[in-house]
Amino acid sequence: MIFEETDWITSTPLENIPLHFGTTQKKPCLHKRRRSNMMINPLELKHINSIDALQADMITLNLEDAIAPSRKKEALYNIALFLSNLEFSSSFIVVRTNPFYKGGKEEIAFLNDFGFDGFRLPKITSKKEIKEALSLINKTKELHLTIETKESFLMLEELKLDEQITTVNLGLLDLLSSMGLPHNLIQLDNPTVEYIMAKFLIDTKSANLHPISFMFQQYNDTESFRAWCKKEQKMGFESKACLGPKQVTIANEIFGISEDERNRAFAIKRLFEASSKNNINGFMSENYGYIDEPIYRDALNTLKHIGS
DSSP states (O other): OOOSOOGGGGGSOGGGSOSOSSSOOOOOOOOOOOSEEEEEOTTOHHHHHTGGGOOOSEEEEEOSTTSOGGGHHHHHHHHHHHHTTOOOOSSEEEEEOSOGGGTHHHHHHHHTTSSOSEEEEOSOOOHHHHHHHHHHSOTTSEEEEEEOSHHHHHTGGGOOOSTTEEEEEEOHHHHHHHTTOOGGGOOTTOHHHHHHHHHHHHHHHHTTOEEEBOOOSOTTOHHHHHHHHHHHHHHTOOOEEESSHHHHHHHHHHTSOOHHHHHHHHHHHHHHHHHHTTTOOOEEETTTEEEOHHHHHHHHHHHHHHOO
């Protein structure tokens, strides 16, 4: 239990808070699994305290939309207190700041030396703010971006400005609003939403970025959430934003790799590499059909997706 009472923080000026509230530095997350990305409100202390029990591959501590302006500082200090006392987490931990020119710059500077894995920058409208953020962020941390403005949607293929930028999240609700489109378009068979998702996926993959699909807001409607995950997995997505443990369980299941897929990938890798030593890069396999370089690369992608 890290949190018991935090009322004192609301009366302490930000500039008078020490860089570290505690001395603990969480070690960087080593696994590469990205099936589920669960959002947590840092004002909900019981949710932060339960992070060690969560099965989410990624956890995003949110300072932006869900936090009222009058409580932004409280949320920021809660994150600082938590991170500076966190010894270990099996999840990749990200802090989602406010937009860079609306508090995000100061939040990055304040949290930069705490122990977590990456920052997430929302509401991007230009490369300038991304470059400025990169100039501030510790080189040990990743920078993730959220695509929720029409400007950032049009820049998707150009966002890989540095190797620190690894991941892009689709903020579908805000993106639709930015384009003047209604939220009721978010239906499983809506062609406009399908186009947005497909373009987001292909453009980010082409830029060597990892795409995470949008958050489904109806937390208790697990049937619809499952249907969206299946659709996205069929499209080629490997990750889904999640609101809580129920969604995490479904996302981990659908975006995971089955034992049969795992065994097939290992076998193809082994067979191809053994054959290529004899300068044969295309051959028939009794169990897996014709194997050549594209089949081999697909097997490598599968093994990379396992991320263990």
